Amino acid sequence: MSSPIRTRIAPSPTGFLHLGTARTALYSWAYARHFGGQFILRIEDTDVARSTQESVDQILQSMHWLGLTYDEGPVFQMQRLQRYHEVVEQMIAAGTAYRCWCTPAELEAMREQQKARGEKTRYDGRWRPAPGKVLPAPPVGVKPVVRFANPPHGVVSWDDLVKGPISISNEEIDDLIILRPPPDDAPAGSLGIPTYNFAVVVDDWDMRITHVFRGDEHINNTPWQINLYRALGAAIPQFGHCPIILGDDGLKLSKRRGAVSVTAYEEAGYLPEAMLNYLARLGWSHGDDELFSADQMVQWFDGSHLAKSPAQWDPAKLAWVNAHYIKQADDQRLANLVQQQLRTRGVLIERDAKLVSQCALFKDRCATTVELADWVEIYHRAPTPNADERATHVTEAVLPALRALRERLGDCEWTKEGIAGALKQTLADHGIKMPALAMPLRLLVCGRVQTPSVDAVLALFTREEALRRLRDV
Numbered sequence: 137m138s139s140p141i142r143t144r145i146a147p148s149p150t151g152f153l154h155l156g157t158a159r160t161a162l163y164s165w166a167y168a169r170h171f172g173g174q175f176i177l178r179i180e181d182t183d184v185a186r187s188t189q190e191s192v193d194q195i196l197q198s199m200h201w202l203g204l205t206y207d208e209g210p211v212f213q214m215q216r217l218q219r220y221h222e223v224v225e226q227m228i229a230a231g232t233a234y235r236c237w238c239t240p241a242e243l244e245a246m247r248e249q250q251k252a253r254g255e256k257t258r259y260d261g262r263w264r265p266a267p268g269k270v271l272p273a274p275p276v277g278v279k280p281v282v283r284f285a286n287p288p289h290g291v292v293s294w295d296d297l298v299k300g301p302i303s304i305s306n307e308e309i310d311d312l313i314i315l316r317p318p319p320d321d322a323p324a325g326s327l328g329i330p331t332y333n334f335a336v337v338v339d340d341w342d343m344r345i346t347h348v349f350r351g352d353e354h355i356n357n358t359p360w361q362i363n364l365y366r367a368l369g370a371a372i373p374q375f376g377h378c379p380i381i382l383g384d385d386g387l388k389l390s391k392r393r394g395a396v397s398v399t400a401y402e403e404a405g406y407l408p409e410a411m412l413n414y415l416a417r418l419g420w421s422h423g424d425d426e427l428f429s430a431d432q433m434v435q436w437f438d439g440s441h442l443a444k445s446p447a448q449w450d451p452a453k454l455a456w457v458n459a460h461y462i463k464q465a466d467d468q469r470l471a472n473l474v475q476q477q478l479r480t481r482g483v484l485i486e487r488d489a490k491l492v493s494q495c496a497l498f499k500d501r502c503a504t505t506v507e508l509a510d511w512v513e514i515y516h517r518a519p520t521p522n523a524d525e526r527a528t529h530v531t532e533a534v535l536p537a538l539r540a541l542r543e544r545l546g547d548c549e550w551t552k553e554g555i556a557g558a559l560k561q562t563l564a565d566h567g568i569k570m571p572a573l574a575m576p577l578r579l580l581v582c583g584r585v586q587t588p589s590v591d592a593v594l595a596l597f598t599r600e601e602a603l604r605r606l607r608d609v
């Protein structure tokens with residue numbers, strides 16, 4: 137019987153959950169769910185200087201918001217130091233790793249000499265044991281690193297789930313540092329810290345990970361990792377390296393060119409199901425399907441149809457996908473989100489039936505819940521019509537009709553139908569057409585000239601508030 141599918145996502149807590157990581161998390165999650173396997177969250181916090189608890193919290197929050205449920209974890213690498221040391225000692229004993237006492241100055245000199253000779257810079261193996269080789273005595277006062285004795289020759293090949301067959305020659309890579317000594321200011325007895333390439337292998341081995349999806353910036357690390365699995369006698373997972381995401385300017389999506397964190401999109405009013413749908417399509421396809429749920433994706437996602445070339449982040453398409461899900465969203469849920477959005481603007485409102493109706497009325501024209509909150513906000517802030525628009529629409533000629541309408545609105549039934557009746561009557565009495573009256577009315581009450589049907593918009597104000605806004609005509 138083949139072993140169960142186990143995938144993982146392994147973010148480093150040195151910032152927010154990046155969109156690229158969210159996408160590989162989604163692929164890893166969907167792959168495990170498709171095959172009835174497990175998905176694991178691991179926090180790679182060995183960069184002690186840059187890792188923060190705030191970032192861990194943000195990552196957990198983003199995973200939760202996206203609905204990417206994990207079956208195990210979060211596992212923290214810094215809680216596994218003992219285990220890495222155990223494996224390092226086994227490797228040293230087996231001759232697949234060795235201590236190296238080179239100082240930074242020595243390594244620098246080595247590089248300079250190689251450069252001067254026009255060679256590729258690499259560790260020259262001076263502390264690597266070999267039969268018949270006499271190593272110098274370890275220098276006093278230097279704390280050694282541990283290096284992996286990478287096979288010096290041959291080729292490392294794997295069939296990448298995304299990119300297809302890849303081969304890299306061992307001549308291209310040197311003896312990787314797998315363990316660094318603890319920093320000088322660490323308390324006595326502190327353990328050294330493993331490097332990424334080593335910790336990732338020990339973890340994926342211990343966690344019985346069968347499939348690794350990650351960004352293609354790691355392709356150059358994979359040969360070392362495969363060699364490490366071999367040295368440990370461990371089963372090698374399958375790798376799928378997803379291309380980077382490009383910004384809409386064709387360059388790598390980065391902080392400098394707009395939002396790159398999941399949190400930023402949550403705050404900007406995107407729904408998690410829209411983010412998942414959009415991220416899924418950014419590097420994977422299922423026929424011509426553009427709009428699908430996470431459940432549908434799980435049914436379809438078997439690791440095939442992953443794109444080999446980079447996808448471009450397309451804010452307009454994301455907005456379109458989000459608008460679709462906002463239209464479909466339950467009005468009560470939208471009311472909650474709008475209430476939260478308005479709270480961040482200092483507008484404190486009840487989550488009452490009126491708010492729910494306002495969400496229902498405006499949601500069809502919104503790409504984000506921020507836009508929806510903009511609409512709802514018109515009910516809670518005095519309008520500030522633009523002077524030019526006011527001059528265009530609130531003309532001397534229309535004032536008598538507006539005043540008459542105000543009178544009618546004072547005693548009509550305060551419903552959409554009642555308000556529609558008052559409008560119709562006023563149009564008939566003054567011999568004017570709907571736009572001539574509706575435009576100034578919208579501008580004065582809502583502060584904007586484009587709104588859904590004005591009777592429906594007005595009905596969600598109180599009569600008192602609507603009349604107050606028409607007081608000055």
Ligand code: GLU
Pocket residue numbers: 145146147148180336349350354
């Ligand atoms: N911590 C690594 C990263 O965030 C994980 C890479 C991997 O999945 O192996 O890039």
